[in-house]
Amino acid sequence: MNVTGLGEQNFTSDLIVWEGNFSRESNNIQTAYANLEKDREAVTQYLVSKGIPESQLVFNAVATNPQYQQNYSNDGRYMGQTFTGYQLNQSLVIESKEVEKVEKISREITELLNQGIAFYSQQPRYYYTDLESLKLEMIAKATEDARIRAERIAENSNASLGNLISANMGVFQITGQNSGEDYSWGGAFNTSSKNKTASITMKLVFEVD
Known part of the structure; x- marks a missing residue:
């Protein structure tokens, strides 16, 4: 007898x-x-004033990009390019367990525009640091769910459930809660939602007497 069980757990990201x-x-x-x-000094001062320890501010190397203007004649012929200057770009990464605090700051960072700083913020990514323990918990739930399904099928068929022959784990998925997010054959791993749902399937094969 082949049965598949499902284990699910809602959780809140802690990173x-x-x-x-x-x-x-x-x-x-x-x-x-x-x-x-x-x-960079102004960004550092702003974030520290908001309660982010300076040790958590990781500034990446400055990227230098020469800028050029493309030149064309009145009849559309390409006339080469003219150097117009340099664009320097620096990125910043913050990794923190103070999820709500950093989340709030990411929404308020436009305040830096008032200081003349063109700071472009990306959407925060959310993770869970105890994922392996959660995965083990899901496996246990899915296995128990499959065993209960097998017992019910055997009962309804007037048969007895025999020994477990094999157990195979399906894909581990993490999706946003109530997001309607599609599952993936390779395993969805949502990082855009703070509140998530973990799920896994277990396929069990039993002898039937």
């Missing part, structure tokens, strides 16, 4: 990862670096 970036442009690369450094 948030938030990224953002800011940039400066100038014809002079030294000027661009100096302005970007001022922005």
Whole structure:
């Protein structure tokens, strides 16, 4: 007898990862670096004032991008390009267990625009640090669910459930709660929702007497 059981568990993420970036442009690369450094200091001061420890602020290396203007003649012929200056970009990553605090700051970060800093914020990503324990709990639930299903089928067929021959685990899925998110053959792993649902299936094969 082949039966499949399902284990599900709702949980709330306990780790948030938030990224953002800011940039400066100038014809002079030294000027661009100096302005970007001022922005970095202002971003640091702002986030520390909001309660984020400076040790949690991870600034990545500055990316330098020369900027060019494409030139065309009046009749549409390409006339080459003209150097217009440099764009310097720096990104910031914050990883924290203070999910609500960082979540709130990510929504308020536009306050930096008032200081003349073009800070572009990405959507926070949410994780759960005890995922392995949760997975083991789901396996136990799915196995128990499958065993109960097998017992009911055997009962309805006037048969007796025999020994367990094999047990195979299905795909472990994490989706957003009440999101209507589709399951994936390779396993969905939602990072955009703070509140999530974990699920797993177990396929059991029993002897039937």
